[in-house]
Amino acid sequence: MRTLKNLWHQICRDKLFTAIYIFGTALTLATVTVIAVMMWNKVAPVYPEYQRDNTVYVNSLKTIEKTDNGNMTRQGNLGLSTIKDFIFTLPHHDIATAYIDDWDNHYAQRPDGGRDIELRRKPADPAFFQLFNFKFLAGKPWGQAEFDSGLRVAVLGDRTARKIFGATEPEQLTGRRFTLDFVEYTVCGIVKEGTPTETVSYAGVIIPYTSLSGFNNETLELWGSYCVALRTDDKDGIRRALKEKQERYNSSHDDIEISFFDQPVDSVVLGLSGNTSIEGFNLTDILLAGTASLLVLLLVPALNLSGIIWGRMEGRLPEMGVRKAFGANRSTLLSMVLWENLCLTIAGGIIGFAAAFLMLKFGITDLFVTGNRADESIVTNEMVLSGQIIIFIFLVCCLLNIMSALVPAWRSLRKPIVESLKEN
Amino acid sequence: MFRLIFKNLWNRRRAYAWLFIELIVVSALACAILDGGLISIHDANLPLGYDSDRLLIIEAGSIPEGAVTFDASAANSVSNVENQLRFVEKVKQMPGVVMVSELEQDGMLNCESTSMNSFYSGTEADSGANGILTTLFIPGTNYFETYGIKSVPGSPSPEELSARSYARKEFVITRSVAELFWPGENAVGKEFINPRDSTVRYPVVGVVEDVRQKSHIRTNCLAFTTWRSGIEPADYFQVLVRLDDTIDPETFAAAFSNDDARRLRTGNFYVKSLTPYADLIANVENSAGATAERNMSIALAVFFLINLILGISSSFFLQTRRRIREMGVHLSFGATRRHITAMLMGEGLVMAAIAFIIGDILFLQWALKFGLSTGNFMNGICNPADTWASHFGQHFAILSGIVFILVIICVLIGTWLPARSLSRISPVEALRNE
Numbered sequence: 121m122r123t124l125k126n127l128w129h130q131i132c133r134d135k136l137f138t139a140i141y142i143f144g145t146a147l148t149l150a151t152v153t154v155i156a157v158m159m160w161n162k163v164a165p166v167y168p169e170y171q172r173d174n175t176v177y178v179n180s181l182k183t184i185e186k187t188d189n190g191n192m193t194r195q196g197n198l199g200l201s202t203i204k205d206f207i208f209t210l211p212h213h214d215i216a217t218a219y220i221d222d223w224d225n226h227y228a229q230r231p232d233g234g235r236d237i238e239l240r241r242k243p244a245d246p247a248f249f250q251l252f253n254f255k256f257l258a259g260k261p262w263g264q265a266e267f268d269s270g271l272r273v274a275v276l277g278d279r280t281a282r283k284i285f286g287a288t289e290p291e292q293l294t295g296r297r298f299t300l301d302f303v304e305y306t307v308c309g310i311v312k313e314g315t316p317t318e319t320v321s322y323a324g325v326i327i328p329y330t331s332l333s334g335f336n337n338e339t340l341e342l343w344g345s346y347c348v349a350l351r352t353d354d355k356d357g358i359r360r361a362l363k364e365k366q367e368r369y370n371s372s373h374d375d376i377e378i379s380f381f382d383q384p385v386d387s388v389v390l391g392l393s394g395n396t397s398i399e400g401f402n403l404t405d406i407l408l409a410g411t412a413s414l415l416v417l418l419l420v421p422a423l424n425l426s427g428i429i430w431g432r433m434e435g436r437l438p439e440m441g442v443r444k445a446f447g448a449n450r451s452t453l454l455s456m457v458l459w460e461n462l463c464l465t466i467a468g469g470i471i472g473f474a475a476a477f478l479m480l481k482f483g484i485t486d487l488f489v490t491g492n493r494a495d496e497s498i499v500t501n502e503m504v505l506s507g508q509i510i511i512f513i514f515l516v517c518c519l520l521n522i523m524s525a526l527v528p529a530w531r532s533l534r535k536p537i538v539e540s541l542k543e544n
Numbered sequence: 545m546f547r548l549i550f551k552n553l554w555n556r557r558r559a560y561a562w563l564f565i566e567l568i569v570v571s572a573l574a575c576a577i578l579d580g581g582l583i584s585i586h587d588a589n590l591p592l593g594y595d596s597d598r599l600l601i602i603e604a605g606s607i608p609e610g611a612v613t614f615d616a617s618a619a620n621s622v623s624n625v626e627n628q629l630r631f632v633e634k635v636k637q638m639p640g641v642v643m644v645s646e647l648e649q650d651g652m653l654n655c656e657s658t659s660m661n662s663f664y665s666g667t668e669a670d671s672g673a674n675g676i677l678t679t680l681f682i683p684g685t686n687y688f689e690t691y692g693i694k695s696v697p698g699s700p701s702p703e704e705l706s707a708r709s710y711a712r713k714e715f716v717i718t719r720s721v722a723e724l725f726w727p728g729e730n731a732v733g734k735e736f737i738n739p740r741d742s743t744v745r746y747p748v749v750g751v752v753e754d755v756r757q758k759s760h761i762r763t764n765c766l767a768f769t770t771w772r773s774g775i776e777p778a779d780y781f782q783v784l785v786r787l788d789d790t791i792d793p794e795t796f797a798a799a800f801s802n803d804d805a806r807r808l809r810t811g812n813f814y815v816k817s818l819t820p821y822a823d824l825i826a827n828v829e830n831s832a833g834a835t836a837e838r839n840m841s842i843a844l845a846v847f848f849l850i851n852l853i854l855g856i857s858s859s860f861f862l863q864t865r866r867r868i869r870e871m872g873v874h875l876s877f878g879a880t881r882r883h884i885t886a887m888l889m890g891e892g893l894v895m896a897a898i899a900f901i902i903g904d905i906l907f908l909q910w911a912l913k914f915g916l917s918t919g920n921f922m923n924g925i926c927n928p929a930d931t932w933a934s935h936f937g938q939h940f941a942i943l944s945g946i947v948f949i950l951v952i953i954c955v956l957i958g959t960w961l962p963a964r965s966l967s968r969i970s971p972v973e974a975l976r977n978e
Contacts, residue, residue: 424855427562431862
C-alpha cells in the first residue's frame with residue numbers, strides 16, 4: 121500500500137517521465153506479445169487441434185534409386201500403398217488419418233452466379249474428424265460408408281459457407297448442393313472454421329479423398345499426394361517402429377533405398393520448422409536462440425528505461441537520504457524502488473498487451489507470416505488470451521523491470537546518507 | 545558553437561552515459577537488423593529482365609469426369625490438344641490482348657517451384673559445379689516475345705527462338721550464363737558437356753538478355769529448355785497474356801466477368817483464375833518468406849528507432865530541468881532561441897555521430913566474421929547479379945549510410961521538442977530558477 125502511495129506521488133510529480141516510461145514499456149510489450157502469439161500459435165493446442173501434444177505427423181518420403189546413370193534421389197509426399205503398408209500398421213497409436221495437403225487453387229461456384237470463391241480444400245478420411253476436434257454448428261461429418269462409396273459429400277467451414285451461400289443459418293445448409301471445381305457436392309455438415317495458421321487441419325471444405333477421380337493413381341511406386349497424422353502416447357516408440365520397417369525394407373531391396381527421415385515428428389518440430397523431413401532438430405538450440413533474441417529485443421528499451429530511472433533516482437536522493445537516516449537499509453530501499461517500477465512496468469504491460477490484442481485482431485500477422493496471400497491470418501481470442509501467453513508477458517515485465525531498474529537504483533543507493541541529504 | 549557543444553557533452557558525460565550506450569547499441573543493432581531487409585528490398589527491385597507490368601496469367605482447369613457439365617467427346621487426347629489451342633486463341637481475341645503464350649507446367653517465371661541443374665562446359669572459365677536455374681517452355685507458343693525477353697546481338701531473335709523446333713536438351717541461356725562459361729565469346733553454337741559422359745553434349749541455341757527466374761533471388765543465371773515439341777494433352781494449363789500498353793492488368797482482371805469466363809469455355813476447359821502478374825510475384829515472394837523477412841526486419845528497426853527517440857527525448861527533457869539557469873545565462877548574454885535550440889540539438893547530433901562510429905565498428909567486426917546478408921541465395925547457385933550488394937565494401941558503406949541517416953533523424957526528432965521548450969524560457973525566469 122505504501123509502495124502504491126509512493127508511486128502515486130512519483131507519478132503526480134513526474135507526469136512526463138511516467139508517460140514516456142509507460143509508453144516505452146507498452147511499445148516493448150506490444151512487440152513481444154505479437155511475436156509471442158505468432159510463435160505460440162505454431163505449437164499451441166488451439167481449435168480444432170486440441171490434441172496437438174499427442175499428435176505426430178508423417179508427410180515425406182525420400183527414395184534413392186540406383187540406376188545405370190547413377191543414383192536418382194526423389195522426395196515427396198506418400199502414396200496410399202505406402203501409408204497402408206508402413207504407417208497405418210505401426211503400433212502405439214489409436215487414431216491415424218490420411219489427408220491430402222492440397223496447395224492447388226480450388227474454386228466453389230456460387231449458386232447466385234457471382235464470382236467463384238477461392239477456397240482451401242482438404243480431401244481426407246473419416247478419422248480426420250476424430251483426430252481434430254471440429255465443432256459442428258449443423259449436420260454431422262461424413263462417415264466410413266460415404267468414404268468407402270466415394271460419395272461427393274462435404275463439410276464446410278462456416279465462413280466458407282457464408283461466402284458460397286450468403287448469410288444463411290447453418291441448419292438450413294445441410295443437404296444443399298454446391299459445385300467445387302464444377303463437381304457437385306452435397307453439404308452434410310457445417311463446422312466452426314479454423315484459421316489458416318493451423319496448416320494441418322485448416323480447410324474451407326473437407327471432402328472424402330475417395331470422391332476425387334484418380335485418388336488411387338500412383339504413377340510412381342511409393343509416391344503420392346498424401347500426408348498422415350497419428351495420435352499416440354508413445355512418440356519414441358512409434359518412431360522406432362517406423363525406423364525398423366524402413367530398415368527391413370531397405371535390407372530386402374537392393375535397387376532402392378527409402379528414408380522417412382526422423383518421422384513421425386511432433387507438432388513442435390512441424391510448427392517451428394515448417395516441414396516433417398527435417399533431421400537433427402534440436403529444440404534446445406531454438407529455445408536458446410529465442411531467449412537470446414528476447415534479451416536483445418529488451419536491451420534497448422531497458423537502456424531507455426534505465427536512463428529515465430537514473431534521472432528520477434537523482435531527484436529522489438534526498439528522500440532516500442531521509443529514509444536511510446530513519447533506519448532503512450539498502451536492500452529495503454532497493455526493493456521499494458523495484459516494486460514501484462514493477463507497478464509501472466505492469467501498467468505499461470497491460471496497455472501494451474491490449475494494443476497487441478487490437479493489432480492482432482486487425483491482422484498485423486499478415487505482414488509477417490509465410491504462405492498464400494489468399495489465406496488471411498485470423499487470430500482468435502483463444503490464441504491471445506491463453507494462460508501461457510499472459511504468464512509469459514508477466515515474466516517479460518519482471519525481466520524488463522530488473523534489466524532497467526536494478527543497476528541505476530543500486531548505484532544511486534550506494535551514496536552515503538550525508539551526500540544524499542545534501543543533494544538539492 | 546562546436547567547442548561549447550563538446551565542452552557541454554564532456555561536462556555532462558555521466559548524465560548522458562546511458563543515452564550514449566543506447567546510441568551505440570541501436571546503431572549496431574539497426575545495421576544488423578536492417579541488412580536483411582535492405583538486401584531483400586534491393587533484390588526485389590532489380591530488373592526482372594522481362595516486362596511484367598502488362599502481363600497476367602489465366603489458369604485453365606479441366607472439368608473432371610463425373611461432373612454434370614463434363615463433355616465426354618472432348619476427353620480424348622486429340623480433342624484435348626485442339627481445345628487447348630482453341631482456348632488460347634479465344635484468349636488472344638479478347639479486347640486489349642496483344643499476345644498470348646501457353647506455358648509449360650511450372651514454366652512460369654516466378655512460379656513457386658524451382659528447378660536447378662549443374663552445367664559444365666569443359667573450358668578454362670568453367671570452375672566446376674555451376675548450378676543454374678532452369679525453366680521449361682513449350683516451343684511454338686510465342687514464349688519469349690510474350691514475356692518481352694530480348695535476344696543479345698549475334699543470337700537468334702525471340703521470335704525465332706520461340707518458333708524453332710528443339711531437340712532434347714537444347715538450351716537458350718541468359719547473357720550472364722554465357723559470360724560465366726564463355727567470357728567474351730558468342731555462346732550460340734557452344735555446348736555444355738555431360739559430366740559423366742563427355743560425348744553427350746547439350747547445345748546452346750540462343751542467348752537472351754538477363755532474366756531473373758524469381759523476383760526475390762538475385763541471380764541472372766537462367767537457362768530455358770524444353771521437353772516437348774509442342775502442346776500435349778493436359779488437365780490443367782496456364783496462359784500468359786500480354787495486354788496493350790494502355791490497359792492496366794488490375795483493371796482488366798477486375799472487369800473480367802463470369803460471362804467472359806463462360807465465353808472462354810472450350811471443351812472441358814474453363815477459366816479457373818485470372819491474376820495480374822504483379823499479384824503472382826507478390827504471392828511467390830510471400831510463400832518464399834521474402835516478404836515476411838523484409839517486413840519483420842523493417843518492423844524491428846522501427847521498434848528500435850522509436851525506442852531511441854523516446855530515450856533521447858526523456859534524457860533531454862531531464863536536461864532541460866537541470867540547465868534552466870545555464871540557459872538563462874546564455875540568454876542574458878544575447879543568445880537567441882535559435883542558438884539555444886541549435887546548441888542542444890547539436891549536442892545530440894555530435895553524441896549520435898560519435899556513438900554511431902563506435903556502433904558501426906562493432907557491427908563491422910560482426911560482419912567480417914559472419915558476413916553480410918546475401919539475400920535469398922540458394923546454395924550451389926552461381927553468379928548472382930553483380931550489384932553493390934555483392935561487394936562487401938560497397939554493401940557495408942551503403943548500409944552504414946542509411947542507418948546513420950536514420951539515427952540522425954531520430955536524434956533530431958528526439959532533441960527538437962526539449963530544445964525548443966528550453967529555449968522558450970525567459971531569462972528572468974531562468975535565472976531565478978534554483
